[in-house]
Amino acid sequence: MTATTSAAAGAEQALRPHAEEAFAAELGALAAADDRPRPARWKLSPWAVATYLLGGTLPDGTVVTPKYVGPRRIVEVAVTTLATDRALLLLGVPGTAKTWVSEHLAAAISGDSTLLVQGTAGTPEEAIRYGWNYAQLLTHGPSRDALVHSPVMRAMAEGRIARVEELTRIPADVQDSLITILSEKTLPIPELGTETQAVSGFNLIATANDRDRGVNDLSSALRRRFNTVVLPLPASAEDEVEIVSRRVGQIGAGLDLPAAPRGADEIRRVVTVFRELRGGVTEDGRTKVKSPSGTLSTAEAISVVTNGLALAAHFGDGVLRAGDIAAGILGAVVRDPAADRLIWQEYLETVVRERDGWKDFYRACREVSS
Numbered sequence: 561m562t563a564t565t566s567a568a569a570g571a572e573q574a575l576r577p578h579a580e581e582a583f584a585a586e587l588g589a590l591a592a593a594d595d596r597p598r599p600a601r602w603k604l605s606p607w608a609v610a611t612y613l614l615g616g617t618l619p620d621g622t623v624v625t626p627k628y629v630g631p632r633r634i635v636e637v638a639v640t641t642l643a644t645d646r647a648l649l650l651l652g653v654p655g656t657a658k659t660w661v662s663e664h665l666a667a668a669i670s671g672d673s674t675l676l677v678q679g680t681a682g683t684p685e686e687a688i689r690y691g692w693n694y695a696q697l698l699t700h701g702p703s704r705d706a707l708v709h710s711p712v713m714r715a716m717a718e719g720r721i722a723r724v725e726e727l728t729r730i731p732a733d734v735q736d737s738l739i740t741i742l743s744e745k746t747l748p749i750p751e752l753g754t755e756t757q758a759v760s761g762f763n764l765i766a767t768a769n770d771r772d773r774g775v776n777d778l779s780s781a782l783r784r785r786f787n788t789v790v791l792p793l794p795a796s797a798e799d800e801v802e803i804v805s806r807r808v809g810q811i812g813a814g815l816d817l818p819a820a821p822r823g824a825d826e827i828r829r830v831v832t833v834f835r836e837l838r839g840g841v842t843e844d845g846r847t848k849v850k851s852p853s854g855t856l857s858t859a860e861a862i863s864v865v866t867n868g869l870a871l872a873a874h875f876g877d878g879v880l881r882a883g884d885i886a887a888g889i890l891g892a893v894v895r896d897p898a899a900d901r902l903i904w905q906e907y908l909e910t911v912v913r914e915r916d917g918w919k920d921f922y923r924a925c926r927e928v929s930s
C-alpha cells in the first residue's frame with residue numbers, strides 16, 4: 561500500500577518545484593566540492609552560496625548555472641550579511657529578481673526556501689509571530705501544543721533562513737513585531753510566560769519594492785536591523801537577453817515547449833523595445849521616446865516571450881516570430897489605455913517603422929494595435 565502511494569506521489573511532478581528541489585544536483589555537487597568553513601547550520605560556505613547564485617565550474621567539471629545575472633559584489637554582500645547578526649533587505653523596482661534571489665539564497669544556505677511570509681496590507685501579527693489552535697486552546701488551555709508556529713518562528717527554532725516578501729506592504733505595527741526578533745533574537749510568548757530563542761543559523765531575508773516607498777515605510781528602528789542591498793535593472797541589453805533566454809528556456813522546458821533558441825532574434829527585439837521605452841531613448845542614443853506607465857521589467861519580458869513561444873508552439877510552426885510577441889508587448893506597454901496607447905503609437909511610427917529589418921515586427925504590431 562505504502563509503495564503504491566509513494567510511487568503515485570513520485571509520478572506527479574510539482575508545477576513549480578522549489579529551488580532546493582529543482583537544483584538539488586547542483587547544490588549536492590557544491591556541497592561535495594566545498595571545503596571552506598561554513599557558518600553554523602549552513603549547508604554551504606558563503607563562497608559556495610555565491611557560486612550557486614552566480615554560476616561557475618567546479619573542480620570535478622560540474623557546471624553550476626547562473627541564477628542571478630548582475631554584479632558579483634551584490635551577491636557577495638548579500639551572502640555575507642546573512643552570516644552576520646543583521647538581516648538582509650533586498651530593495652528594487654519590480655522584476656529585478658528580489659524574490660528570485662531570496663528563494664535561491666534560502667535554498668542554498670538552509671536547504672529550505674519555504675519558510676515564507678507573504679506581506680500584504682492584511683498580513684496579521686500571527687503570520688510573523690504565532691497563532692493558536694483554538695480547539696486545543698479551548699480544551700486544554702494555553703500550552704506549547706496549542707501554538708501555531710509562524711514560518712519565522714520555525715526558522716528561529718531550526719536555525720534556518722526565513723523570508724518576508726513585500727515587507728513595506730505590511731502595516732507598520734505588524735512590521736514592528738520583527739524588531740524584537742531581529743535585535744534580541746527571541747520571540748516572547750507572554751501567554752505562556754516563555755519564549756522561543758533563535759538558534760544559530762537563523763536569519764531573515766525581506767524584499768521590498770522601491771515603488772511602494774511611503775506606503776508603510778520601514779520605521780528607523782526596524783531599518784537599522786537590516787543591511788539593504790539594492791538590486792539594479794540589468795546593466796546591458798546583452799545581460800538582459802541572457803536573463804530572458806535562460807529563464808524562458810527553463811520555464812518552457814517545464815511546459816514542454818520547444819527550447820528557446822529558435823527565435824532568439826525576437827527575444828532581442830522584446831528586450832530592445834522594453835529597454836528603449838524604459839530608458840526614454842533609443843539604443844543608439846539618437847531619438848528620445850516617451851516612457852509608458854508600466855514597469856516593463858525583465859520579468860515582464862520573460863512572460864511576453866514565454867507566451868509568444870506557447871503561441872508559436874500551439875498555433876504556429878514552433879519558431880518564435882514577430883506576430884507571436886506583438887500582442888504580448890502591446891499588453892505590457894499599454895496599461896493606461898489613453899496615454900500609453902499614444903506613447904506606443906508614437907514609438908511604433910518614429911522608431912520601429914524606420915528600423916532596418918523590423919518591417920515584420922512593425923506590421924505585426926500595427927495589426928494587433930488596430
Ligand SMILES: Nc1ncnc2c1ncn2[C@@H]1O[C@H](COP(=O)(O)OP(=O)(O)O)[C@@H](O)[C@H]1O
Binds near residue numbers: 803807
Ligand atoms: N538580474 C537577473 N538575473 C537573473 N534573473 C533575473 C534578473 N532580473 C530578473 N530576473 C528574472 O525575473 C523574474 C522575476 O523576478 P522576481 O524575483 O519575481 O522580481 P521581483 O521580486 O524583484 O519583483 C525571475 O524569474 C528572474 O529569473
Ligand SMILES: [Mg+2]
Binds near residue numbers: 658659660767
Ligand atoms: Mg517579488
